Every structure is written in C-alpha cells, then in structure tokens.
Amino acid sequence: MPLLFDTPWLTLLAGAALIGLAFGAIAAATRYCNMGAVSDWVLTGDPGRMRAWLLSIAVAVLGVALLETGGVFDLDQTRVNYRAADFPWLRYLLGGLLFGVGMVLAGGCTTKTLVNIGQGDMKSLWAYAVVGVTAAGLLYWPEARWFVDQTLAWPHFSFEAISIGHQDLGALLAGITPGGSLKHWRLAIALVVTVGLLAWLWRMDHGQRMRRADAIGGLGIGLVITAGWLWTGSPMGQALMSEAALAFDPPKGTGTQSLSFVAPAAEVLRLAEAPALGLVTFGIVAMLGVIVGAGMWAVVRGHFRLQGFRAWSQFGTYSIGGLLMGTGGIIAMGCSVGQGLSGASTLALGSLIALGGIVLGAFVTLKIMLYRALYPESRRRSLTCALLADLRLIPRRCHPFRDEDPTGERPSGCSR
Template sequence: MAGRHGADRRINKDEGSGMDPAISQYLLYVLVLSVVFGGAAQFTRFCLLGGMSAYMGERDGGRMAVYLGAIGVAIVVTTLVQWFAAIDLDQTRPPYRTADFAWGRYLIGGLLFGAGMVLARGCPVRSLVRTSQGSLQALVAIVVMAVAAYAMTRTSLFQTAFLPWVGALSVDLTAIGIPHQDLAALVGGGPLVYGLIAAALAALLLAVSWRWLPLGGNGLAWFGVLLLGTAVGLGFWVTGGAPGQAADMASMMQTMPQEGLGTQSFTFSAPLGDVVYFLQNVDNTSTITFGVVAVVGVFLGSLVSALVRRDVQFAAPRAIGEWLRTVIGAAMVGVGAVLAMGCTVGHGLTGLSTLALGSMLSIASIMLGAWITLRIQRRRADAGCAG
C-alpha cells in the first residue's frame, strides 16, 4: 500500500512538474534560433520598410540588399533542409503551399499591412528591434499589433467580419490539376525543376544584393544576412524534423496537448496574438508555442545586440498626431498580417523560401501598400515645405 501511495505521489508530481523534456528541447532550439535571428536583425538594421524608404529617397540599396539577401539564403537553406532532412513543406503552419490560392487574402491583407507598416514606422520584427533599443513608440505599436492579431485569431472577428466575403476570393488549384502552389508544381515539374527554380531565384536575389551591398566593408552585414536566412531554413528542420516529431509524440501523450506544433518557421502575424493568449494563461505551459518563443527570442537577441553595440536610446514622439498614426497603423498591421496569413518575414522570408506563389503575391502587395503610403507622405511633406 505504501508503495502504491508513493507511486501515486510520483505520478502527481510528474504531472505538475511542467513540460515534457522533448517539448522543452524543441522550444529551446526555437529560442536559440530566435535569439540569433533577433541579434542579426538588430545589427543589420533588417527592415523592408527601411530598405524601400532609403532606396526611394537616396537610391541607397544597402538595407534593401540585406532583406533580399536574407531571402536568397533562406531559399537555399530551406531547399537543402527539404531535400536532405526529408521535410514535407506541403504541410506547414500557415499552409504556404496550399492548393487553395486565397488571392483575396494575400492581396487585401498585404495592402493593409503595407500601409499600416508605414504609419506604425515598422513591421512586427522591426518594432520588436526598436523596442529593444528604447523606442516607446515601437513598444506601443507592438502592443496594438498583438491585440489586433489576438482579435483576429482568438475571437470571432475574422469569421464574422472578413470570412463571409474574403473567403470567396480564392481559387482551388486542384480543379485545374495543380496539387499545390509552389512554382515547380505550377509548371508541372518535379524535384529537379524545383531545385533549378530555387537556385535561379536565390542566385538572382543574391546577385542584386551583392551589387547594392559589396562584400568589401560590409562583412558584418553579410554575416547577418547569412544568419537570418539560415535561421529560417533551420526553423523548418527543428519543427518538421526529429525535434519537432519528438515534441509531437510527447504532446499526444499529454492530457493537454501542446499548442502550435507542426512544420513551420518564423512569422510574426498570428504569433503576436499567441503572446496575448499566453499572458492570459501563464500557468498553462501548453500555450507556449513556436510563435511565443520566437517573439521573446527575437526581442532578447536584439536587446543583447543593442547593448553590445551601445545602440540603446530611449525616445518617444511628442506630437499627438504621431501617436495616433502609430496606433492606427499598428492595428492595420495586426489585422492585415492575419488576413494575408503572413508578414514581411512570414511571407517575405519563410513563405518565399518554399517558393509559394501566394507569398510572392503577398509580399508584392505589402510593398505596393507601403510604396503608395510613402509616396503620399512624401507629397504631403513637400507640400508642407512649399507652403
């Protein structure tokens, strides 16, 4: 009887002791990659908006080169991971290669995200980096983005306000004999065609980046590009390979399965909403998803980099109008990111690394929305100066 009671006490202790070791190891891998990503994003000043703004204003392509180069590296590493680790990228979170080509979501969500990104002074990743550097404006933007993403993913907002009309703006590719939306499948090619397309696209992006950002004098920037792209590719290995499979098996044995498992890599749309949900359930470790760890890790990595480089300076806008633009823009980013199923990282790096057509349309829409908004802002500034 005493032995039975001792066994019962051990079982209860194990149940309340926290996370399964396999899941803990999985999340530790995610944390390491996220810290690396955040540090690299900080010291390279990784930002699509910053790159577009610099090129439109001074024809300086340096920051744009970092963004495009990271995509090129991500394509190479993700393709290698897919082949040599046998990772199935046709089943990801979110489903980048789905046969349901939701062009309405990609287009409308991307435009909304791009315009909001300009008003908020950055995308989610850039806002996390700026927060680590002491920007109160970026902190407010992150909070608003997270609340908006939470409303879109954890409440009935999307189902009631968006799904009834945006759900019809979609094409089922299987109806025309296309199993999924990666570029090779669209042209009816197999693994060889996929590899050739991936190599050609990566080479083009890296060549453009090299022209705008020569290696001489820019070694640190290129090191950051390598880290950013590699982190995305290894994210797929962690989640779809042995660590992710072990975590999934452990999760199935738990009373409360771990949320957010599945093959995936970095994106910061729905994950910001996951952070809000986790903060409401901090005593439930099953709510610690890939996205929650990624958000925390990127912030920590950026903070370490900023402290090492002495790049921390507390600042906040003084004008009420600037605060209002930040809140409105951040809300647009949060809603647009979930609507488009990705952001400048989720589609721009992770989605494009799978050669998904939807990610290409999304990132083009984001850039178009940002370009239009930047042009409007510049014209208003010019008119103000002329007046």
C-alpha cells in the first residue's frame, strides 16, 4: 500500500506500542499478575496482588464511565462486542473455567507469560506459542470456528427479546427501571461498583494499607486499560480508522478496543504466514510492546535471565496450560485481560461471568495441586469434600484436611 494510506494506521499502531510498553513495564516492576493474585490468595493467604487486580478493575470501570458519560467515546460497538445483546452465558463460563485452569498449569496468565518472555523465559514463550496455535485453529479453521460460534453459543439468551439493547449492568437496570437515561444509569452503576471494589480490597487485609507496588500496579494497569479505549474510541482514533479504511487494502483489526492477549497470538501467526502491513493489528503491536516494556525493565534492573524447561513433565504441563488458555480465551472471547480487565471495565455481564470462571478455575486447580502435594495418599472423595468445603458448598466441619491429618481421611467424611 502507498505510504499515504499507511500513515493513519501507523499512527494508531504507534499509540498501541506506547500503551503496550507502559503495560509491560508496570506489570514487570510491580509483579502484577492475575494468576499470581489468585495463587497468593489461595496458597499463602496474601491478598496483595488480588488487591492490585481489584484496584485495576475499579480504576478502569471508573475511567470508562466518566469518559463515556462525557461523550469522549461509545463502547456499545467495540471490536469484541462485550455489550452485545446476545448472551451465551455458558460460553462465557466454560471459556473462563478453561482459561483459569490453563493459566495455573502454564505458570501464569497471559500478562505474566508476556512479561516472562520479555525477561528471557523460554518456557513462557513456548506456552504462548501454544496459545497462538490453538487460538488460530479455533479462529481460522472454518469447522472449529463454526463449533465455537454455533454449538457453544447454546444455551443463550437475547436481551433484545425483553427490549434491552445491551448486556452491561447499566443497560439492564435502565431497561427494567422506569425513568432515568442510559448514560446516567451507567455512571451510577459504575460509581457503585467502584466504591464496592475499593471497600472490598480494603477489607481483604483487615484495613491494612496496600503495599506501594500493588497500589502502583493496580492504578497503572487500570489507567493503561482506559488509555486503550481512549486511543481507539476517541474522535481522533475513530477518524484515523476511517481514513485507514479508505485504503486500497484496508487493515484488519480495526474498531474500538483495549488490550487482550489471546487473539493477538493467533494474529501473529497469520502475519508470519503472509507478511503485510494491513495484517499488523492494534493487538499485535500492543502485545509486542508488553514484551519489550517488560524486557527493558528486566535489563535495567539486571533481572534478564534465559530460562528453559527443567524436565519433560514441565514441558507437558506448560503445553497443556497453553492449549487450555488458547481454547478458553477464544471460547470466552477474552482472557484474564481481555475479559478480566477490558471487558470488565464495560461492566458487561458476560465479562463478569468469564472473570468469575477464570478465578474459579484457577482456585480449584491450585487447591487440587496443593492437596495432592500435602496429602498424596488421600482418596478422591476426600479431595472432593475438601474442594466443596473450600467453596462453602458444604459445611466447613466436613473439610477432611482441617486437622492436619497426613492421610487426609476423617472417619465420618462429608457426612458430618
């Protein structure tokens, strides 16, 4: 394509690079990681990184609400249509669960995977390659795409059937409550959610002050997610995309969007197969920016180290983890960043369900690994009872491991 037509798209991509660089540097400097948040909380009881995750969501929710209320952008039509009226709830839940399991097996969520790649971890590079191959198969293989979009879309519910045009919490309340504009409902709900999240993260550690790194990480990542929406959804971003669309071969991946890291892994493979500027998407450049940003921080701090697999079993675990992350990310239409941050910032109900599935999948996987390590001779029934008790689905007194019994067995099991 002539350079004249490349200029608007290159301008957008330059912004994506800066956003990715900021995300990678902040995540590396503060150890921000969604899987690490769940892991610390489950294994050691440390809520620090979970508080950072909640803070980043709160900041993004508030930032999006204020900018959207001010008319800076409109997130009702985004590249990943988070607020679509069609609501395939099982797809969100199943995809989230698969992704949550996968990120534990792969040693980190997509955020941590990209940060680790920047710091020289070849294990994470392999896991992310598996994510890309899996995602590409589900996106570009017609039969697989049909299965994901048609079969996994059932059961679903359309909010348009009850005269509600979008699935975000503000639109749902506006649709069932007489009076008040959609804009005002969205702002009100965002304020309530933000205050609720801040109160929750305060109570998580009995009111103790957040660690500085966690506070900086949560605030910084939340602002970066908001910046992604601002850069692509503002009048300037929309004008640049409109200009790029007039090119003889318009670029792929246009549309209002923020960060997500599963689909870009597949897009990189498509770009490698047929290199062309039009195939370089916002997501690809932002993803590469994360790697470079984390790498620059690692070099400056002297943390860059090449690392590889220590055993074939580790190779297998990372491979399975990458497979599940790629599968779950496509099914749920986003990863722990795509749905857990970008989607959650729109307060879309599907994003919140996917986020819950991710946390639940990681929680259960971490608990299983912990109990198998501590009580290797325990029976499957005891493990099941322990998980049900941890999830508060049965009384806590039924927990078979609460007395530190090395076998994990209790005479009355879950019947007590």
